[in-house]
Amino acid sequence: MTERLTGRKVAILVTDGFEQVEFTQPLDAIREAGAEVDVIAPKPGTVQGMNHVDPGDDFEVDHAVADVAADLYDALVLPGGVVNADHLRMDDASVTFARGFFEQHKPVAVICHGSWILIEADVVRGRRMTSYPSLRTDLRNAGADWVDEEVVVDQGLVSSRNPDDLPAFIDKAIEEISEGEHAGQVA
Template identity: 65%
Template sequence: MADRLSGKRIAFLATDGFEQVELTEPWQAIKDAGAEVELISLKSGEIQGMNHDEKGDTFPVDKTVDAASAGDYHGLVLPGGVANPDNLRTNAGAVSFVRDFFQQHKPVAAICHGPWTLIEADVVRGRRVTSWPSLKTDLKNAGAEWVDEECVCDEGLVTSRNPDDLPAFCAKAIEEFAEGKHAEQTA
């Protein structure tokens, strides 16, 4: 299925402290499916990946969130890591960027701690989601139905719990990106 996402552009939104494998595995799977991928961040230059609590590699940023528009992409991936979404959710530009994907009914995939940013964008109310277990109460308080499952999809919103779920997460994200807009996906 090397051409399943041919002609699609997928944004990855991350900043320093992202869980490296939660960016690299979906990135490669989505590229292998034929999409063009871009790394969007709060700053230009490079951002620091993490392998759990140890520094991983650095990755070049393609565009800052202030220069990016959800209208230029067919979907969005939000990797986890603790520091990454915690910093993203305090940045108005990042929160607006995420919310715009929902307003445009575009698929979004968030793994592990990634849904923290979704909470701040106020896009989880009434949705069935999963995440790293420590986000359960935050997601419930934001109006989501939290479940402990490998991969959950609710009208174009794909969520998974941790790196062990990456095969299912990548497969479902590709499926949703291939499908495109969801009429029921709203902010």
């Protein structure tokens, strides 16, 4: 598995308040699989993770979201965290960046509360997805077919519920990223 993603470039979009384990475990696994990974955030500098409700570590941002575009990357990963997800969905540049992956038929992996930005980007309609249970109504109201499963894959869109699902989430994310473009992935 170490070289499975060689030559791929993956963006992880976060801001302060992301669930740290939903960031670090996919980041480490995707890098270990051979991909180059950039941390993207609304502002340059650093972002702070959370360990549920306790402050976590600071992480360096590689690029501000306004300075990059989806066409520079092969896939997008969206960690959860209530504060992170709420702030990202209110940031126009972040929403546009996320939508770009759907417009370009590229894999997107989202966990926990991360789906809020996809609702804002209007890309979940008709998609089968899972999320943290409190987003069930939000996703259904946005037109998604919400299910309570460990991991769901729908034409390149990988979704999971919470940190307990990380092993399955990471495996499916790496699988989708290694496959590349998805004809059914639309905005």
